[in-house]
Amino acid sequence: MNKTHTINISGIIFHIDENAYESLKGYLNTIRSYFKDSDSCEEIMTDIEARIAEIFTGRINNAKQVVLMADVDHMIAIMGNPEVFKNEDGFEPDSNYKETSSTNSAEPNTRKRIFRDGDDKVLGGVCSGIGSYFNFDPIWIRLAFAVSFFFFGSGLLFYIILWLVIPKARTTAEKLEMRGEKVNINTIEKSLKEEMDWIKNRFNKNVNSPNFNANKSRFRNVIASAVDLAAQLIKGFGKVFFKIIGFGLVFFGIVFLLALLSSIFGNAGLVSISDAGISSIDFKDVLIKFFNTPEQITEAKIAAFLVIGLPVLMFIYKGVKLLFNIKVNNKWLNIATTLLWLFGLGLSIDVLASMSHEFKQKSVIKEKFVIPTPTANTLYLNVPEGFDWNGEDDEEYDDEDVHYIHNRWNIFVNNEKGLNFYMPVIDVQRSKTDSFELMVIKSSKGNTKKEAIKRAEAISYSYMVKDSIVILNPKFDVPETEKWRAQRVKIIIKVPLGKSVYFNQKIRPLMYDIDNITNTFDGDMVNHKWTMRAEGLTCNDCGDVNGFKKKASEDDAASADDEENDF
Amino acid sequence: MNIENNKAQMRKGVLEFCILAVLADGDAYPSEIIVRMKDAKLLVVEGTLYPLLTRLKNDGLLSYRWEESTSGPPRKYYKLTPVGEQFLKELKSTWDDLVDAVNKTTKNIKS
Incomplete structure (x- = not known):
């Protein structure tokens, strides 16, 4: 006794015997491959299937409920072979047609294609279609999609894409194509073998064809078959290649x-x-x-x-x-x-x-303080005691329970209070008077000049002078509710002629391109005493000047006087 | 020279003409059309008819309506459109001219 399948043709349910089912599947596939390049393929297939359903309905009754091989043969006799269609209507079959039909008759290996299953759908039938393609219970695919909906809706977007791209199985032929074999090592091996056999057969057929022997230019024919074979192989590899590209696009896209x-x-x-x-x-x-x-x-x-x-x-x-x-x-x-x-x-x-x-207007506020000349004529620049930087280029440091990142945008990150801290920069210039001076230049941008001034005023910065030691806060504050509008603080230490300044190692991250006569880099200026001479800032205890890296000469372009305004 | 192929080529040209002519007698669904065509030995199998009807419909020569059927799915009843009627008239006069001409040139052949 034979197994039976249940199929739906044009909305009518039929029970069909296994052999008859295979035969019907092959028949529909052949017709389909014949019309597949026509715009009205779907319509023609629907019409033909409706007629097939009608023929089958006429052949079954209460006593005989299963469609058998004889019924399919009868139907094919009425409908005719696609071979005959070719002769009787004006359609030009596509070039692959003959190959497809011959392989179909040689081996009942039907091409598997992905479709949306309209008969078993929750939304668009995408999941059941994928389930059919990979021979999976669609419930797992539905579940996977349902879960992925919660990842910011990415699953939903992917679902919509699949809905758009995968065609709905409209005709019975498509519904049959939709159901694939289970994918495992055996089936992959089998399909590979079939593919190889097919290529081999083609090759043999070409070589042994009557034309081949009849034709005098044998050589040309061999070349032609070789080219043909190569084309087939390239086509095969091309398919795999495109699949890999496709997978990559989908994977990285997601x-x-x-x-x-x-x-x-x-x-x-x-x-x-x-x-x-x-x-x-x-x-x-x-x-x-x-x-x-x-x-x-x-x-x-x-x-x-x-x-x-x-x-x-x-x-x-x-x-x-x-x-x-x-x-x-x-x-x-x-x-x-x-x-x-x-x-x-x-x-x-x-x-x-x-x-x-919001960044159109810029306002600058300058505050100047005169520092009493220390007894040793040297000013020591440092950060508050206990403050520690970590790292070198991407400086990070911990300040009790607050964790900071210092980056090149001068934004301080505070895990508890958000982005409220900013880093000032330090420059050293020659004082026009006989005393040390400290200038705090606050600037901000805004939609209007007024707004920018208001923002600049809202910046708070603190420092401390203890005789020869200047403690500079490594951050400045803006009110928590304030927007980020390029608020900046620049501190200019003005050193009178003949007096000196010493940079503590910890002040290094705040130093910004300080001019000196030896063009020494900021990083090499720390832990040294620098004296203001007529030519500029000179190192007292650096030893061999040549031992220091030179700054790029274009850095010198900005003169010391401009720097204040240039800010 | 393949005689079967030649016959098929000849049939191909007049097939559409005949479908239109059958429908000029009244609306019909494909199986009815096929019976008439088979009687005239013009068509052998039904499958051929569907692509032709679809093409004639897409060209605006035919229209169709659905009718419920007692034995199976609803049927498509085809009908000539005014364009189709005009087209048929022109084909008919061309055909008559052609038949005349062919008869005149082939009367020497004894069957």
Whole structure:
């Protein structure tokens, strides 16, 4: 006794005997491959299937409920072989047609394709389609998607892409193609072997064909078969190659999408891991510090998602197409994504334009203090006692329970209070009077001059002078609610002629391109005593001048006097 | 020279003409069309008809409506459109001219 299958043709359920099922499957596949390049392929297939259903309905009754081989043969006799179609209608069969039909008849190996299963769907039938393709229970795929929906909706986006790219199984032939064999080592080996046999057969057929012997130019024919064989091989490798590319696009696309979505909608940020522990800049805090209103943040997020996210989504879309060898070209989808992307670009320009206004005006506040000349005529610059920097280039340091990162944007990160601390820079210039002077220059930007001044005034900076020691705070503060508008503090130590200054090692991160006659780098100036001479700052105890690295000469361009205003 | 191939080529040209002619007698669904065509030994199998009907419909010569069937899925009943009727008239006069011409040139052949 034979196994029976249950199939749905044009909405009517049939029980069909196993042999008859294989035969029907092969027949429909052959017709399909014959019409597949025609625009009305779907319609023709639907019509033909409706007629097949009608023929089968007429052949079954209460006594005989199963469609048998004889019924399929009867149906094929009525409908005719696709070979005959070729002779009787105007359709030109595509070049692959003969090959496909001959391989189909030689081996009942039907091509497996991915489709969405409209008969077993929750949303779009994507999961059940994938389940059929890989011979998996769709419930697990549904579960995986349901879980991924919670990863910032990335699963939902991926689902929508698959929905768009995978065609729905409309005809019975497609529904049959949808059901694949279980993928395991054996089936892979089997399909490889079949592929190799097929190539071998083709080769033999070409060599042994009557044409070949009849033709006098044998040599040419051998070349032709070799070229043909090579083309087939390249085609085979090409398929594998495109699948790998497709997989790469999908995989990296999803990783990138997750990163993007999590930074836009989640709390991820810049994370730095060092000896001092793990510290992070919360992306949300950066946005709040930078943008004016929550609406602006939302606008910026949407813009970022559209401008960066859409191309990523398109990469995934292309990847899925390559991976499953789906040849669809959705014109409207392309137009819609292009329009959305341009809309995102417009939003970005709008956000950037409104933000650039915020940095239009600049205000500078200068405060000058005269330092009583210390007894030793030397000023020692240092940071508060107990303050310790960690690291060298990307300086980090711990201040009791607060952890900081110092980076080249001079932003201090405080895990508890957010981004509220900023780093001043120190310069040394010649004093025009006979006494040491300390200048604190606070500056900020803003939409209007007034706003910028207000912000500059809100900057608080503290230092302490104890006879010959100047304690400089390594950070300045702005009110917690203040936006980040390029607030800066510059400290200029003015040294009178003949007097000296000493840089403690710990002040190094604050030093910024201090001019001296030997062009010594800031890093090499520390732990030395420097005296202001007529030519400029000169090292007293550096020993051999040549032992020091030279600064690049272009650095000298900025003169000491300009520096105050240039700030 | 393959005689079967030649016959098929000849049939191919007049097939669409005949489908339109059958439908000029009244609306029909593919199986009915096929019966008429088979009687005239024009078509052997039904499968051929579907792509042709679809193409004629897409060209605007035919339209169709759905009708419920007692034995199976709903049926597509095809009908000539005004464009189709006009087209058929032109084909008919071309055909008549052609038949005349062919008869005149081939009357020397004894069957």
